[in-house]
Structures are given as C-alpha cells and as structure tokens.
Amino acid sequence: MMRASLPGSAMRSALYLILLVFSIFYLVPLYVMLVNSFKELDEIRSGAMLALPDNFTLAPWESAWSTAQIGVSPTGLKPYFINSIAMVIPAVLISTLIGAINGYVLSKWQFRGHRWVFGLLLFSCFIPFQIVLIPMAKTLGILGIAGSTPGLVLVHVVYGIGFSTLFFRNYYEAFPTELIRAAQLDGAGFFMIFARILLPSSGPIIVVCIIWQFTNIWNDFLFGASFTDFDSQPITVALNNLVSSSTGVKEYNVHFAGAILAALPTLIVYIVSGRYFVRGLMAGSVKG
Amino acid sequence: MSFLQLQNISKIYESQPVLESINISIEKGEFLVLVGPSGCGKSTLLNMIAGLEDVTQGAIHIDEKDVTHVAPSERDIAMVFQSYALYPSMSVRENITFGLEMRGVPRDERNQQCDQVAEILQIGHLLDRKPSALSGGQRQRVAMGRALVRNPLVFLFDEPLSNLDAKLRVDMRTEIKLLHQRLKTTVVYVTHDQIEAMTLATRIAVMNGGVIQQLGRPEEIYYHPQNLFVASFMGSPSMNLIEIEAADVNGQICFEIETSNGDTHAVALDGYQCTGGKYVIGVRPEDLTDIETSDQRQTNTLRFSSPVDVVEPAGSDTFVVIQVCGQSVTCRVRGDSKIQEGGEAEFLLNLDRIHLFDQHSGERLKRVVS
Numbered sequence: 001m002m003r004a005s006l007p008g009s010a011m012r013s014a015l016y017l018i019l020l021v022f023s024i025f026y027l028v029p030l031y032v033m034l035v036n037s038f039k040e041l042d043e044i045r046s047g048a049m050l051a052l053p054d055n056f057t058l059a060p061w062e063s064a065w066s067t068a069q070i071g072v073s074p075t076g077l078k079p080y081f082i083n084s085i086a087m088v089i090p091a092v093l094i095s096t097l098i099g100a101i102n103g104y105v106l107s108k109w110q111f112r113g114h115r116w117v118f119g120l121l122l123f124s125c126f127i128p129f130q131i132v133l134i135p136m137a138k139t140l141g142i143l144g145i146a147g148s149t150p151g152l153v154l155v156h157v158v159y160g161i162g163f164s165t166l167f168f169r170n171y172y173e174a175f176p177t178e179l180i181r182a183a184q185l186d187g188a189g190f191f192m193i194f195a196r197i198l199l200p201s202s203g204p205i206i207v208v209c210i211i212w213q214f215t216n217i218w219n220d221f222l223f224g225a226s227f228t229d230f231d232s233q234p235i236t237v238a239l240n241n242l243v244s245s246s247t248g249v250k251e252y253n254v255h256f257a258g259a260i261l262a263a264l265p266t267l268i269v270y271i272v273s274g275r276y277f278v279r280g281l282m283a284g285s286v287k288g
Numbered sequence: 289m290s291f292l293q294l295q296n297i298s299k300i301y302e303s304q305p306v307l308e309s310i311n312i313s314i315e316k317g318e319f320l321v322l323v324g325p326s327g328c329g330k331s332t333l334l335n336m337i338a339g340l341e342d343v344t345q346g347a348i349h350i351d352e353k354d355v356t357h358v359a360p361s362e363r364d365i366a367m368v369f370q371s372y373a374l375y376p377s378m379s380v381r382e383n384i385t386f387g388l389e390m391r392g393v394p395r396d397e398r399n400q401q402c403d404q405v406a407e408i409l410q411i412g413h414l415l416d417r418k419p420s421a422l423s424g425g426q427r428q429r430v431a432m433g434r435a436l437v438r439n440p441l442v443f444l445f446d447e448p449l450s451n452l453d454a455k456l457r458v459d460m461r462t463e464i465k466l467l468h469q470r471l472k473t474t475v476v477y478v479t480h481d482q483i484e485a486m487t488l489a490t491r492i493a494v495m496n497g498g499v500i501q502q503l504g505r506p507e508e509i510y511y512h513p514q515n516l517f518v519a520s521f522m523g524s525p526s527m528n529l530i531e532i533e534a535a536d537v538n539g540q541i542c543f544e545i546e547t548s549n550g551d552t553h554a555v556a557l558d559g560y561q562c563t564g565g566k567y568v569i570g571v572r573p574e575d576l577t578d579i580e581t582s583d584q585r586q587t588n589t590l591r592f593s594s595p596v597d598v599v600e601p602a603g604s605d606t607f608v609v610i611q612v613c614g615q616s617v618t619c620r621v622r623g624d625s626k627i628q629e630g631g632e633a634e635f636l637l638n639l640d641r642i643h644l645f646d647q648h649s650g651e652r653l654k655r656v657v658s
Contacts, residue, residue: 063578088508112311120445122560151364158309176373178369178370178371178373179373179375180334180486181338181340181360181369181373182367182369182373182434183375183386184340184359184360184361185338185340185361185365185366185367185387185436186361186386186387186390187361187387187391188361188386188390192390196375196386197375199374200377200378201377
C-alpha cells in the first residue's frame with residue numbers, strides 16, 4: 001500500500017510546490033503594494049521595498065481616500081469611488097437583465113433568423129473599444145447624455161449585452177423545453193414563464209454574468225476617460241490622475257493605497273462569489 | 289359531432305410532410321392510445337392537440353369547439369410529459385397549483401384542490417419537497433397530479449412511463465387505468481409500447497410514417513390487423529409472417545407449407561376472393577401450439593410435426609422456434625412443456641386464425657364468408 005501511494009504523493013508534492021511558486025509570483029506585487037501603503041514616504045525612499053513597515057501608519061490611506069490632489073481639487077478618491085458605484089450597479093443589472101431576456105428568447109422562443117441575431121450579438125464581443133469611441137460620442141451627444149453617469153451606463157450596457165446574451169443563451173439552451181411547454185399549458189405567458197420558471201433556476205449563470213460584467217465595467221478606463229466630465233469620472237480615471245500628476249513629490253504610499261482602494265470591490269466580488277463563478281461556468285457545459 | 293375530433297390533419301415541417309391527413313374522432317371518456325415506432329409522428333400529433341405545434345392543415349375540435357388556432361392554455365387540456373417537466377425551483381405543492389394560480393384561483397381553493405389530488409395519488413407526504421428530492425415514480429405521480437388538479441376536458445400523456453423501471457411501469461400502468469375508470473376523463477396517450485396500448489386503450493391508433501395505419505378497438509387491432517405493419521407491430525412476440533405462393537382452387541385459396549424435415553402440408557382456406565399469386569400469411573404464436581397446449585374446441589386445425597430449433601422458456605409460456613417455408617416461426621406452448629431443442633414435436637396450426645395479406649400492397653385480404 002505504501003509503495004502504491006508513493007509515486008502519487010511525490011507527484012502531489014511536486015504539484016503543490018509548483019502551485020506555491022506561482023502563488024508567490026502572483027502575490028508579491030500585491031504584497032509590495034500592501035506593505036508600502038502603510039509606510040511613510042521617507043521609509044519607502046530608503047529602499048527595502050519588501051520589508052515590513054517600521055512605523056505603521058494609516059495616513060496614506062486617509063490621504064488617498066479623502067485629501068489627495070486629483071486633477072485640480074484635493075478631494076481624494078472618495079467622490080470618484082461613489083461615481084463608479086453609481087455607474088457600475090445600474091450598468092451591471094441592466095446588461096444582465098437584458099442578456100437574460102435575450103438568452104431566453106434566442107433559446108426558447110426562436111424566430112426566423114434567430115441565428116443571425118445571435119451571431120451579430122456575439123460579434124459585438126469582438127469589436128475593440130477604440131473603434132466605437134467616435135460614433136458613441138456622437139450618439140451620446142444626440143441623446144443629450146454626453147459626459148454624464150447615465151451616458152456611461154448606456155455605453156457599458158450596450159457593450160455588455162453581447163457577453164451577457166452569450167452566457168444566458170448557452171445556459172438556457174440546456175434548459176428543458178418541456179418545462180416551458182408545461183408552463184404554457186398551465187396558462188403562464190412570456191414574462192411569467194421567464195420570471196417564475198427560468199429565473200429561479202438561473203442562479204449560477206446570474207452570478208457568472210454579474211462577476212464578469214462587474215469586473216469589466218469597474219476596471220474600464222477608456223470609456224470612463226472618454227465619455228465623462230470631472231464630476232462623473234469613475235475611479236479608474238481618478239486613480240490615473242492621482243498617480244500621474246506632474247506636480248509635487250510622488251507619494252508612492254498614497255498611490256499604492258489608492259490603487260488597492262480602486263481594486264477592492266472586484267476583489268471582494270471574487271472572494272465572496274468566486275466558487276459560484278466556476279460552478280456557473282461548468283453548469284452550462286456539463287449536462288447532468 | 290364527437291368529443292375530440294381531428295379532421296384531415298396534416299403537418300409539414302420544413303417542407304417535409306410529418307403527418308398526412310389524420311382523421312380521428314373519439315367520444316367523451318374514451319382512452320385513445322397513439323402507438324407506433326419512434327419518428328412516426330405520434331408525439332407531433334399530441335403536441336398539435338395540445339396546441340404546442342401549429343397545424344399545417346385540418347381542424348381540431350374539442351367538445352364541439354374549434355380549437356385549431358386556440359392557445360394551449362385556452363383549450364382546457366392538461367398534459368403529462370415524458371420528462372415529467374416539473375418546475376425545479378418549486379415545491380410539489382407549487383408545481384401542482386401553478387396552473388390554478390395562473391388562472392386566478394384563490395389560494396385556499398388551490399390548496400384544497402391540491403390536497404384532494406394528493407390524496408388520490410398518495411403524495412400527501414411529498415407536498416413540501418422539491419422535485420429533485422423525489423424518486424422517478426414520485427415525480428411521475430406529481431406530474432399526473434399537476435394534470436389532474438386542473439380537471440380538464442382532455443388529458444394528454446406523452447410516453448409517461450418510458451422513464452420508469454420495468455416493475456414500476458407495470459404498476460403505474462394499472463394505476464393510470466384505475467384512474468381513468470374512476471374519473472372517466474377523455475385521454476389521449478402516446479406510447480411506443482404496444483402492451484401499454486393494448487392494456488390501456490379503448491381505442492388504438494397505430495401510426496407509421498406519419499399515417500394512421502389502423503384505428504380501432506384493441507381487439508380489432510389485435511385480431512384483425514389491416515395490414516402487415518399493424519400485424520407485425522402489435523403483439524409480443526410478434527406475429528409470424530410467412531411468404532407463400534397461393535392458388536385459387538374451386539373458390540378456395542390453397543397453398544403448401546413446408547417444414548424443415550421436408551414434409552409439405554396443403555392448406556385450403558375458405559371464403560377469400562383471390563386470384564392466386566404471392567401472399568403473406570400471418571400466424572400469431574398462440575395460434576401455433578403443441579397438442580398439450582391447444583384449445584380442444586378448435587376444429588379447423590392443421591396438425592404437423594417439425595424439428596425444433598430453439599426453446600425459449602419465459603415462465604408462464606415457452607416459445608418454440610421452428611422452420612416453416614424456410615423462415616423462423618415462433619410457437620407458443622405451455623411453460624412446463626417437455627419439448628426439447630434438436631428433437632421433433634407435433635404442432636397444431638389454428639386455420640381459423642390465419643391472417644392473409646397481399647404481399648405487394650401489404651393489405652389484409654377480406655374474408656367474404658366467415
């Protein structure tokens with residue numbers, strides 16, 4: 001028995017070793033950011049990036065959050081964080097909902113040419129952001145929502161529908177059509193079937209879609225920089241303004257703290273619902 | 289007008305005819321079984337009655353009302369699906385009452401009706417469970433409960449027993465029959481299992497290739513199959529079909545059968561109008577037995593002996609395979625028969641029960657005098 005398990009355990013140790021090396025590789029930058037965000041600027045300047053802080057201080061975090069100079073005003077990242085929240089929540093919810101309805105129609109209420117519609121929606125996933133900048137700016141101008149949070153929400157919803165439709169369509173494709181028929185016989189209509197039969201069984205894919213959309217929209221810089229004014233800029237743009245300001249000393253500790261603040265929401269989303277993410281991605285592909 | 293009437297129904301799917309001029313009418317309280325091999329169009333026909341598929345041509349009437357283009361929910365029908373189609377996110381009670389809820393029945397009344405149905409089907413203890421926590425047989429009952437609670441004009445069953453194991457299937461079959469006797473609601477039931485068809489139906493439609501081959505009472509289908517397809521499809525083991533060359537001799541149809549020991553036996557059948565040529569005779573295994581098993585009241589029999597190729601004991605019966613006219617033929621004898629493989633035995637062919645088919649058209653030859 002010992003001999004039989006030996007090669008197995010050797011393999012396993014090697015595997016864990018490799019995994020450990022990789023985790024260190026990925027975690028070192030985060031570690032550097034974290035420890036240096038609690039140091040005073042002089043301590044950073046003296047070198048020793050990997051050392052733990054001698055004088056532990058929260059001042060860089062406070063500065064990054066509420067007093068650091070962003071562009072022309074010393075507001076910190078706080079107002080932009082709020083801008084991002086106000087933009088990302090409606091953008092994620094609306095694009096997920098539309099994706100769900102699209103997926104429902106494209107899998108269960110197929111019409112003539114449904115493949116074409118799905119193909120075109122899928123194609124939108126592959127259009128680079130840069131291509132649509134000018135037409136999108138024009139559209140926002142015509143709609144009168146240029147440079148505002150609703151405008152940015154619209155841009156992200158339009159861009160997100162392709163992916164969210166793909167997610168839901170593939171998930172619902174595996175959903176038994178007999179259930180829809182049974183509900184039809186029971187007298188339920190289009191939206192009733194969607195709300196009472198499909199949505200309650202869509203938990204995993206909703207989580208996948210929300211994580212995906214949230215990460216993409218929160219981390220977006222290009223649209224944020226292109227379609228907003230000072231009062232509606234998302235945190236990614238503000239972080240850039242904080243880090244790349246050309247006046248004064250470079251406050252690395254504040255920059256590190258600001259970068260972590262900007263990354264925190266996506267980190268939390270992954271930690272809280274990461275296991276559903278994998279489960280949801282598997283759910284569509286593997287048939288029970 | 290009949291209670292459920294299908295008039296000249298055709299279905300063309302992507303320029304491919306799936307069903308061709310189907311005509312069926314049944315009375316209130318009948319149990320119609322649509323039976324046929326897979327791909328014969330029986331499920332399509334059922335879905336058309338349900339309103340889940342469009343009718344290309346023809347009309348459907350339920351209770352004197354033309355429902356050809358009426359929405360499924362307005363037809364006053366309920367359906368039990370092959371996969372049961374229970375809503376996974378709802379409890380059994382919610383599953384059963386969903387249809388009532390959609391029709392605006394108040395909660396108290398819904399629950400009351402649900403409890404009644406649960407009592408009939410003995411699923412009262414399952415009402416709070418989710419479908420995923422039920423066994424196959426329990427899901428089947430819940431699916432029936434969902435149909436029963438609506439108290440519809442017509443029940444539609446789409447191969448409801450095909451996902452159950454053999455024993456449970458037989459039990460549920462009996463229960464469905466009892467339920468029908470008790471409720472007397474009209475049923476249309478689709479299956480590919482000819483035994484289910486025979487046991488449950490008051491009327492059977494045997495379908496093949498999108499066409500109804502024969503519509504009739506179970507005994508009509510069994511004892512008077514209209515063509516070779518119906519003859520071979522219904523009955524287990526299936527009817528022996530033997531190709532013969534017949535001649536018309538003084539108004540009798542005469543042919544010879546040959547056993548594998550080289551003996552030939554002349555057979556003459558009365559009452560057929562035929563001109564001689566190639567025919568197929570059909571003999572059910574139970575009409576070809578040994579002396580022990582045979583019914584003594586039979587007088588018009590042919591007695592012959594033949595070498596025995598295979599003996600298949602099946603408990604209550606034993607099936608013996610012999611060669612007739614160069615073809616394997618199954619005979620049904622008693623379970624405790626002493627017939628041995630490789631030996632020779634005497635057999636009795638009941639000539640009154642021989643079915644005669646035209647080899648070319650496959651149609652049954654009518655007996656003019658009987």
